[in-house]
């Protein structure tokens with residue numbers, strides 16, 4: 001690494017997509033690739049099921065507890081706020097942070113439930129002010145392809161109707177004018193092909209980081 005690379009802050013890279021799109025597999029590979037190139041990197045995932053809030057989320061997702069749609073929504077968001085400060089600290093010390101699901105999942109899954117009092121706009125508000133991603137990789141896959149992959153159907157939101165609405169809402173977010181940091185990746189390819197498509201935009205983003213801002217309304 002050159003001297004100027006060492007002084008640069010790390011990038012905040014978010015990976016999003018439907019259940020079984022391959023996010024965790026790709027985050028793991030990206031993390032290892034960056035370390036292999038001598039970059040400082042950190043991999044975190046949401047929900048972080050290890051914290052007290054995360055344990056409530058885990059129990060809800062497994063169908064072991066019931067919660068009001070707004071309550072569980074706010075717990076998912078609180079789970080991100082728990083780590084907001086440490087994300088800032090990693091980035092400031094030059095570590096690129098790879099995040100497996102973030103605010104986009106947060107807003108989209110809750111809004112996809114069809115509760116008339118829980119719009120996408122409402123769902124986005126608790127995310128406002130969290131560290132804003134420099135790059136969001138959207139792993140694009142059809143609900144039908146995703147459902148063929150291992151383990152699908154176990155947790156609460158892994159149904160065809162839910163995943164279809166989630167995909168529609170994800171796609172509607174891509175169209176918003178301020179969302180130019182979103183990069184769509186064809187996640188229906190092999191694991192290696194997807195990994196190759198991801199690496200270039202990430203390295204490009206890491207070269208061009210500027211000051212980090214908050215997520216906007």
Ligand code: T5A
Nearest residue numbers: 019020021022023024025046047076106109149150190191
């Ligand atoms: N949620 C989450 C909210 O409602 N609000 C929120 O704020 C947040 C953060 C759990 C649920 O919570 C919801 C969304 C979810 O419904 P989670 O813990 O991220 O979220 O879910 P997981 O079950 O851990 O992960 P996913 O189901 O999202 O799967 P991934 O990470 O996309 O996929 P991955 O990499 O684990 O791979 C799945 C399977 O596919 C295979 C893998 O080997 C594995 O078997 N696979 C491939 N097969 C063929 N080709 C490829 N390219 C493949 N890539 C992976």
Ligand code: NA
Nearest residue numbers: 023024025100
């Ligand atoms: Na995952």
